[in-house]
Amino acid sequence: MAYDGAMLLASIVLFIPILAIAAILHLILRKLRFVPAGWAGVPGYALVAFGGYALLFLGSALQMLVLNPANLQKEYLGRAYGTPLALRSYEHSGFQDPADEWHYLLDETDLAALKRSCIVQPPVAKGPEPCVLYADRDERWFAEVWLEGNELRMIDGLH
């Protein structure tokens, strides 16, 4: 739900620029006769404006679900084990200190390869503990990557 809130804020901030760019594009499209003149052109303007918002949201989704997690996995693990098709859950939280959490379902080969590089090995007697693959933080930022069951989980954000 916080992701909806963040995009609502972005929508409000970009309301005037998107409407202005849509107006310019609409004028060009009307001149080129892709959109009719007069009242019939009004839904054309609305479609261009909706298109602007759709592109904004699609770009954000691409960034948050595909590009950012792939880059972070490469940085923390050496390569991107979790692919977009293996993504099972995503959560964006926080407002001034935003954080993102991704859960990926891994195949047996990747799971076995990653289990060999746990920072904290699960003790046999105490029951299951998460296998932490990466953990770091400073005064402002934190990140952690761990295995839970057959899932690779990664969190990255500010605190």
Added chain:
Amino acid sequence: MAVPSRRSVFLLLAAMLSVLSVGAGAWLFWLSGARHLLLVGGLMLGLTVLTWIWWRRLPGDS
């Protein structure tokens, strides 16, 4: 083969973008419960259909 009118090209592009948004929005909703992309895609798809109904009554532009 008939050449599509410019309005049809515009509406086709709008329909493609809205279908892409609905699809990606459904994926995003399944992953995180976020509705914004699904909502915008759905509204845009509905508006595209209504605009197509309106514009096909107008005199041709091809």
